[in-house]
Amino acid sequence: MSQVASNAQEQARWDDRRDHRRITFVADINFSSDSNFYTGFTRDISEGGVFVATYNVFPVGTVMELELQMPGTEAPVKVKGEVRWWAEANEDSDGHPGVGVRFLDLSVEDRDRINRFVAVRDSIFFDDE
DSSP, rough: HHHHHHHHHHHHHHHHHHOOOOEEEEOOOEETTTTTEOOOOOOOOEEEEEEEEEEOOTTTTTTEEEEOOTTTTTSSSSEEEEEEEEEOOOOOSSSSOEEEEESOOOOOOHHHHHHHHHHSBBBBBBOEE
């Protein structure tokens, strides 16, 4: 089995285990790992983490510093995160390349800010009714 297929299966299993409601959220995001600084954009966000759309794909387990601006707030959310899965650029997929990052040290204040934002936005999931 290819690494891409294996990673897609792992991502699907991760999606099934989500503990937090996530929503579509597109915004610029800055992140750094070791001594490098990168920019990308988010695709979705929850209290538990964020998808960072970027061509700079990092190995699972990479710890990075994230900074993202929540709408309607002055101060950005600054948090450490750990790469939990990645998606490569792939012409057979309509998804973005990037990494799924779990928040590691989200402050209570930032968690509340994200939860308030998520509560008033539509979910990226829809009932089949």
